[in-house]
Amino acid sequence: MPTILSVSSHYLNYLNLQLLVPIPYPLSPNQMLTFKPKAQDLVNIDSGNLNDIVVDVQHLNHYFGKGNLKKQVLFDINLQIGKGEIVLMTGPSGSGKTTLLTLSGGLRSPQEGSMKVLGVEMVGASKRKVIEVRRNIGYIFQAHNLLKSLTAQQNVQMAGQLHPQMSSKEIKERATQMLDAVGLSERKSYYPDNLSGGQKQRVAIARALMSHPKLVLADEPTAALDSKSGREIVEIMQKLAKEQGTTILMVTHDNRILDVADRIVHLEDGCLAQNDVLTVSDS
């Protein structure tokens, strides 16, 4: 009889974000690894609409609260991010970075202006459309949200379940490849508790990139790491992104990694203060 897991609500959120179908809960480890949404429950992004602009934000305003408590946190944001571009977002605490990132990822509904992600207008988008977009996005957050009861390999495989077109064999192979790519060949069968912070973050990167998402959103992925591990993590992301043509939007406070960017945008009090084009290094 399989052990019934107590799945952290955070992790369920991670899956729920991208599925139309409710997840049977609680799930045993075996059930989790074999659970798949049906193909008809998921719809594909029409890549014919994409052109080369992956994120296209025009005159975006965002507010929190209602009535007297309504407070504007983003002011007339304009930002275009191209295919394969690595854009870093900096700015003081409270300037609106996470808000802009979560809006870009369809994790929060944009209210005013226009925000096209992967060719889909997110202002006023249906739930189904939003889910469709999310399925093409890899999320890497500071808290890695790995499932403790699954090995590194199994955690990465979980992401494959959102893609019914991938066979179990293909999912396994891709997960193995991704773990090799992030330098964890020797740690595939380790549980998160037996991995260091940097290793866990690598598993999270492997999970986010295993289905070759068109867009990766990362919110301070190196914050919990020492500078050497942090540097390694972003270099891995940079390499994989360039190989796969993935667009990356990454929030960071870490000045030591700014050189991996093609471009840095800076938020200050909810306004996009800078939009610099950097020379891409050859390294």
Ligand SMILES: Nc1ncnc2c1ncn2[C@@H]1O[C@H](COP(=O)(O)OP(=O)(O)OP(=O)(O)O)[C@@H](O)[C@H]1O
């Ligand atoms: N759910 C919410 N309800 C109300 N206000 C919010 C909410 N989330 C964020 N805010 C406010 O919006 C502003 C921007 O917050 P946000 O989290 O985007 O900042 P940030 O730039 O990511 O900051 P940090 O660097 O500290 O993570 C802040 O003033 C914050 O207090």
Ligand SMILES: [Mg+2]
């Ligand atoms: Mg933040």
